[in-house]
Amino acid sequence: MSLAVALTRASEGVAAPLVTVEVHLSGGLPGTSIVGLPEAAVREARDRVRVAIQNTQFEYPARRVTVNLAPAELPKNGGRFDLAIALGILAAGGQLPRESLQGCEFLGELALSGELRPVPGVLPALLRARGGRRCIIVPQANADEAGLLGDIDVRVARTLAEVCAHLRGAEPLPPPQPTPAPRASGALPDLADVRGQLGARRALEIAAVGGHHLLLIGPPGTGKSMLAQRLPGILPPLTDAEAIEACAVRSAAGEPFDIHAWHQRPYRAPHHTASGVALVGGGSHPRPGEISLAHHGVLFLDELPEFDRHVLEVLREPLESGHIVISRAAHQAKFPARFQLVAAMNPCPCGYAGDPGGRCHCTPDSIARYRGRISGPLLDRIDILCEVPRVPLAELNAERGATDEASATVRARVTNARSVAMQRAGKPNGLLGTREIERDCALGPAERTLLERALDKLGLSARAYHRVLRVARSIADLAGTDRIAREHLAEAIQYRRADAASTAR
Ligand SMILES: Nc1ncnc2c1ncn2[C@@H]1O[C@H](COP(=O)(O)OP(=O)(O)OP(=O)(O)O)[C@@H](O)[C@H]1O
Ligand SMILES: [Mg+2]
The missing domain is CATH 3.30.230.10 (Ribosomal Protein S5; domain 2)
Incomplete structure (x- = not known):
């Protein structure tokens, strides 16, 4: 035959x-x-x-x-x-x-x-x-x-x-040359370029420790995009297994393989005009979208309210599960999408609300509409909300000061704190489940009362309660203490204040 x-x-x-x-x-x-x-x-x-x-x-x-x-x-x-x-x-x-x-x-x-x-x-x-x-x-x-x-x-x-x-056994084929060991990621933008913004730097560092999703809110030109671009440079290095998983997604998307950058953390910054398919994946022969290409890395959504609302709603599922399932008539495709979200937005349509110059002329109505484009459930999934105010001109023009730390310094602290979390729970704090939070983020009676009062006052959800605890865990890890102290908790609560301001609309 x-x-x-x-x-x-x-x-x-x-x-x-x-x-x-x-x-x-x-x-x-x-x-x-x-x-x-x-x-x-x-x-x-x-x-x-x-x-x-x-x-x-x-x-x-x-x-x-x-x-x-x-x-x-x-x-x-x-x-x-x-x-x-x-x-x-x-x-x-x-x-x-x-x-x-x-x-x-x-x-x-x-x-x-x-x-x-x-x-x-x-x-x-x-x-x-x-x-x-x-x-x-x-x-x-x-x-x-x-x-x-x-x-x-x-x-x-x-x-x-x-x-x-x-x-036929005539001439055996050779194996490929083993991929060379990764080089230090020298080309990434450095935090040393950012002047001032101590609060935002701190928030970025905490976000890096726990893999927490982060929203930066501030007027134009205050360095939000700059800060976001510098997150990959302070995150701990990828493990080989993570780097290979990230490469597999790029390979499935048909992106060329870069032998020098395969070990770098993915950083994807899709424009707000990108289509839903480009962002979350899909097509008749489903291809991974930006959220999957950002697997194990950073997804930066600049001008968050400008994104299509439906697309933002689709993000809710992968933000929690770490993957996305794309269903087509014939079959389904599942892509990994365990990304860290960094989003940026202005406080109002003109961008200057709250600015001391009194430049903002937006009506409360238009501000509410602008912020309303980001739904509560999405906001609820972002652990850290951070305001990025304007830096005084004198500070911008100043020489690099002692507080303008370089990425390498910050990365060393982040890597330390992250390894504590990995030893304790086997995962970054941002991914702790409810049960793990109860086990690893136990509070003393005084701290518990503080948290309950604060959440009550800010009118926040049960999910926000867990978010605060995860962030507090990261702050305590950064401080090198086992117990979550009052000041750690107070700082974590403070990262939800902007949430309260926007839900009060
Ligand atoms: N804190 C800062 N330190 C140093 N340079 C800064 C700082 N803030 C802004 N700049 C300068 O301003 C430029 C714009 O910054 P960036 O794009 O990060 O602002 P942005 O907050 O993202 O603004 P927008 O809301 O318009 O997107 C930067 O390229 C940088 O040159
Ligand atoms: Mg920007």
Whole structure:
């Protein structure tokens, strides 16, 4: 029987389900058909594969060729199946030993010349194949990404001919070079550039310790965007596993792999005109959006009230769960989205409410409408609300002072405090669940009364209660104390004052 089987992987979210390519040759009029829910690019594989086989000095079978991609219900997209289809056809026609395809998975798009072109989603495929015993063959152009995982048998190839030589045992393919150790992230913007803003610096540091979501509120030009850009530089370094997860999302999105920056914390700052799909992901073949590309990193939403309200509402789920599920008629895709949100906004439409210059002429009504664009439930999920007032001109022009600390200094403190939290609970304080809060954020009777009174006075929700405790935990960790003291709690409460002001509208 002229049947051959080759294995490959589809790309579905950051998952990479196994796809079996079955090729059958039979009598009848010569021709090729591909079945198994192929989309346009996969149907076109017919022509690419035929020419690539001919240009590799093989013969394309002059018979009826049926290619089946299983499982049939999984939609298949892109040129990633080309290599497996070509090898299946060669094996079915007896030009390659059939058993040589066993024990391997193949990924790669074919050029007409027989060269292999890179495909997106190589890292997710390797992560899924890891632990199995198969050898994975990928295009040389994906080698940087393929070298990230040390514990899997990966081989890289430039052409279809090289893959065939490997399978025949004539010339084994080389493994990719291991990815070099990450370099220190020197290029990030530094906190030393920011003058004054002690309150906001402190809030940024606490947010970094606990991975707390942060909202900066202040008039134009006070340094909100500057501060947000400097958060990645004070966060603790990514672990290898986190960096690889973040790379897998970028790979699934088809972003090029940067061998020098793969270990850097993601920082994404989508514009407020970005579409819902660009922000949260989606499309007919679901792709990750900005919130997933910010996985393990920072998502900066500047001018928060200008974002489409519906899009902001969609953020509520991933803010709590750390992932997003995108449902399409045919199937669902789940993307990770454990990002730290930093948002910035002006206090009113003109931007100058509360400014001592008396420049603001916004009516209370228009201010209320402006702030109302951010819903209570969303605000409720942001742990730290921080006002960023105008810096006096003299201070802006001054030389760098002792309080204008550099990012490296702050990062050392943050990393210390974060490791205390990791040892205690295995996660940053911002992710503590209710039960963990009860265990790790216990208050003395006096502190409990203080908190209850304050929340009552500010009219805040039960969720805010937990937020305050998580932030207080981070403040105490930064201070190096086990117990949450009165001053830690008082500072944490103060980060909800702006919340009270806006809900009082
Ligand atoms: N505290 C500061 N220290 C040093 N430079 C500052 C500070 N605040 C503002 N600047 C200067 O002002 C510019 C604008 O700052 P930035 O973009 O961060 O303001 P913003 O608060 O985000 O304003 P907007 O509300 O208009 O977005 C910066 O590029 C910087 O040159
Ligand atoms: Mg700005």
